[in-house]
Amino acid sequence: MTIERTLSIIKPHAVAKNIIGKIFYRLECAKLLIIGCKMLQLTPTQAREFYIAHQEKIFFKNLIQCMTSGPSMISVLEGENAIYSYRQLMGATNPIHALSGTIRADYADSLTENAIHGSDSSISAEREIDFFFNVHELFSK
Numbered sequence: 001m002t003i004e005r006t007l008s009i010i011k012p013h014a015v016a017k018n019i020i021g022k023i024f025y026r027l028e029c030a031k032l033l034i035i036g037c038k039m040l041q042l043t044p045t046q047a048r049e050f051y052i053a054h055q056e057k058i059f060f061k062n063l064i065q066c067m068t069s070g071p072s073m074i075s076v077l078e079g080e081n082a083i084y085s086y087r088q089l090m091g092a093t094n095p096i097h098a099l100s101g102t103i104r105a106d107y108a109d110s111l112t113e114n115a116i117h118g119s120d121s122s123i124s125a126e127r128e129i130d131f132f133f134n135v136h137e138l139f140s141k
Contacts, residue, residue: 004082005035005138007128009117012070015039019107020073023116026103027077030089036076036138042068050131062112074132078140083125086118 010023027034042050047067054060077086091102095114098105108114119125129138 001080003078003080004122004125005076005078005129006083006086006119006125007117007132008075008077008086010073010075011066011113011115011117012041012068012072013066013109013113014107014115015071015073017107019115023103023107026089027075027086030079030085032077032079032082032086032089033141034075035078035140036133037073038075038132038137039071039073041071044068050128059112066112076129076133076138083119083122087120090116090118 008027010020014020014023024034044064047064048055051060051063051067054063079085089103091098091104091108093104093114094111095104095108096111098108103116104114107116119128
């Protein structure tokens with residue numbers, strides 16, 4: 001049993017659709033504990049820094065616009081194989097390819113407005129969690 005942590009971001013357009021509770025319910029049903037949570041609106045500088053790995057990609061400008069268009073709900077999830085479990089629950093990045101019943105299949109509007117973000121590896125998870133949270137803001141069981 002490997003207990004991991006991963007970052008979750010409910011993106012601005014999903015927050016605007018008032019589906020935070022629906023997404024949190026799915027996380028909890030999947031036995032992912034929410035051990036830290038905050039709502040904030042990213043500045044363009046924060047968004048560019050957070051998504052720096054994508055800066056050369058064609059969708060980068062749209063991603064930054066999307067992520068700064070309103071508040072996001074940022075959480076740290078903890079659980080057994082949390083990174084893999086959350087990514088399975090999220091579904092494919094492109095909602096057209098997301099399996100039925102995944103968060104993106106149900107709530108994403110487009111490839112850019114795909115409802116949520118999740119860390120893709122333990123290295124990313126550590127960097128991303130540290131970007132938004134300090135140790136005193138996380139409450140593990």
